[in-house]
Amino acid sequence: MTSHADARYLGRRRPLRVLAEADMERIHEAALDVLAETGVMVHNDRALDVLEEHGCAVDRETTVARIPASAVEEALATVPHGFTLGGHDPAFDLPIDGEHAYLTSDGCATMVREADGSVRMSTKADVYSAARVVDGLPDLSASSALVSAQDKPEESRVLHEFDACMRGSAKHAIVVSIKDATEAKPLIRMAEAVAGGKAELSARPTFSVILCTVSPLHMERFGMELAFALGEAGIPMMLYPMPILGATAPVTPAGTAVLGAAEILASVTAIQLACPGAKLIHAGGPTALYMRTGAYFANVPEALLLRAAQAQMARYWGLPAGIGWGGTKAKQPEAQSAYENTLGMVLELSAGADFLFGAGLLDSVQQMSLEELVIADEVFGHVTRLLRGVTVNGDTLAVDLIKRMGFDGNYLFDKHTRGYVRELWQAHLGETGTYESWQNAGSPRLEDKARSVADAILAAPAPDFPEDLGRAFDDIIAAVESGRF
């Protein structure tokens, strides 16, 4: 049987290049120039110590480190080019090797959009529902706290969110809302309980963590202690610059690419020098300022091009790429969310992204929509079929068949057709039949069909979750909440 990952194998993609080789070199050189001359603000003594040891000029008062090219190169030499994201169930292990493509759910929204269009604050139950839907959709490969568990205490919220993801889904989880190293410890303990120990967790990390840099040129907001704790436990880190073109970064995409590259390279350098071999992923979610409304926009073409550029730069440095995706400005599941997210998906994946984070949100990542998860699943299937491309060989060129069929050929019943017909992509959600058959089915709208798919997943029995693991989770969370951890 094909594993989850095998079914998402693309092979070597024929990459789309939004940056020429020479452009990538120029961006790399410009980022090194900025790091050496301006530096980055590090906000952490241990990171400054490490950087200083490796030849960086450090100002303890401002916490600025000026990083020479030699330190960056030293760090890039120890970066792992690929690794596996562990599934909660090993059947959902995700090799990150440049030849597979995956989709995950998004994170950090605070509102939930119901089927009737009403909107309310999110709770832990919503995190669980989203994880269940992710679990039930074939082309979603990892869960996440799509929304915040706002009914849980702040000090244990990230643990509750991870708890909901693990109970709801057998897949890998992306942790999005962790803030400091003290939260990391119980989280790692929970994940060790899932994986079966420290070494197992390091070999098959059950979760990855998003670490946002702060533009311009600040390292992870909550300090590098968190990064070091995760690095030592073998947890992959998605380094996530979020520059806003024209506000916290240059308005020109090339300039923002330089700023983003500097932030990525600074994080890579600090983390690799402290924890050589730490698993790092080039992530990122640039947005552009929208002049007319003053809003920030993740899905304008300039931001999408930058995300494609990030996927290319990731390959340039030998880093896996898990790029931010899906931040439509649409307010409901509809045409706008479909075309914006679809263009981003095909662009980012064809530029070489290993996975896209994330599906399921509307209104600039503020509102959860289960319909959007289902729609993303359908579009991902279509796009990855496109990216598998066209096989050209003697059998697929079918010259002998064309000659034999001549002018009256009915290809339908030929062996050649039978041999390949099952390779044709199948739509699950989109209409493919006649107008009449659609009318006879009650003229369903696609968003309603998507909701039905989500509802059916939620109505089915929940995936198995071992009782002893549940107790272990409860104990860890209770300990944290009572200050005993």
Place this chain on the structure above:
Amino acid sequence: MTYADSCYVGKRVKLELLSPEDVRQIHEATLDVIETVGVKYHSQQALDILEAAGATVDRETTVAKVPASVVEQAMSTVPHEFVLGARNPEYDLPLDGEHVYISSDGCGVSYRDPATGEVRTSRKQDLADCASVVQALDNVSATSAVVSAQDCPPETRVLHEFDACVRNSEKHSIVVSIKEDWEARSLIRMAEAMAGGADELKRRPMFTTIICTVSPLHQERFGMDLALVLAEAGIPVSFYPMPILGATGPITVAGSAVMTNAEFVSGATLVQLAHPGAPVIHGGGPTAMYMSSGAYASNSPEAMLLRACQGHMAGFYGVPSWYGAGATTAKEPGIQSAYENALAMFMAYSNGADVTFGTGLLDGSRILCLENMVVDDEILGMVKRILRGIDVSEETLAVDLIKKMGFNGNYLFDNHTRRHVRELWQAQLGETGTYEAWQSAGGKSTTDKAQEKVAEILAAPAADFPADLGAEFDDIIAAAAAEAAAV
């Protein structure tokens, strides 16, 4: 700045779906098929020309087997660039590999009422409305007989369709439903009246004709005689294979790429032998099956991949290319039409297409839905910006600015931002504000807003159309009707 400048994408962001070796293999297989199996031309006139050039012809079956050397010689005279003329020269469309366009689609049979969703048989007024919408949309560059004028007599229908298109729009027009060479003569007369004479028409052809080939390996029954008349007048001809993968062509994309390429090349060869240098366009609207319903769809990924291959073959021959995109299988405007058409456009253009044909139809090119054109217009705006890629220069890299801003930079009020902020793409249709702003504006969907835009366009005065030209059109159509009645 002319209209075409707004469609300029330069060398564009390209998806190299096929390697040069793949392209060479498809080309060689194409030559092999044309030389050994041949193509059914359905025209004695075509066979005369091909035989004189060295092809082996069978007068009974109308099959010509054309040696590779003849094909290659003929293909060496295809023009690599030309201009599609518009009634208003402002809208002339250079086909040069550095511009991208979409036109309205063709040959639908029904119209969907935006208010009720009701579907009825199409008529001439629907074409007129569609042409008005095309005229008003920045990213839609040419009109077409998007649906059939079924309230007009069959013998002059194509003339009525053209009449409706050019009266209501100043843009180039695509003729899709023409069958007979005598229809072409009347149409050419109308176009000459617009262009200002036969020579002017050659320089700036007012319309393009799509001639569908019939897979496997047939030219259209009346296609070759028609192509020869059009080529002589300098009207661009797009040979447009529409195979169904696994039914009328090989199920493998590469196999159908060979077959469709053979259909294009065999048509282009004939035209070039008769009229060296006549404008031809590599076209195609293949479909592939969805196993779940057994229906054929042009937006299935395999059909998109085939059109991408065709784009690379057009690039190999250096001819302009023109592929189906926008023929969503969706039954109403919304999510499915948006994601399918967005992918179809992106795949076509990023693999080299100059034009996609086209926007405006639902249900696999059957039902006219004007508001969906407004949505596609917005999508193409995004796609064009993506195709333009990232400009990398000292000015755009902005290293000095980054250093100057340091760690607390507010880029918003800097000169560099002011200099470049107007280059950012602007949504015309999509939501860009807050949830509250959207709610207080009535919580409209994109489709609702597109409907409003259509209503606004149709309420505005139509494009100017010179009265004397109108009178001339009426005379030509009346004469054609009389001629048809006399036969």
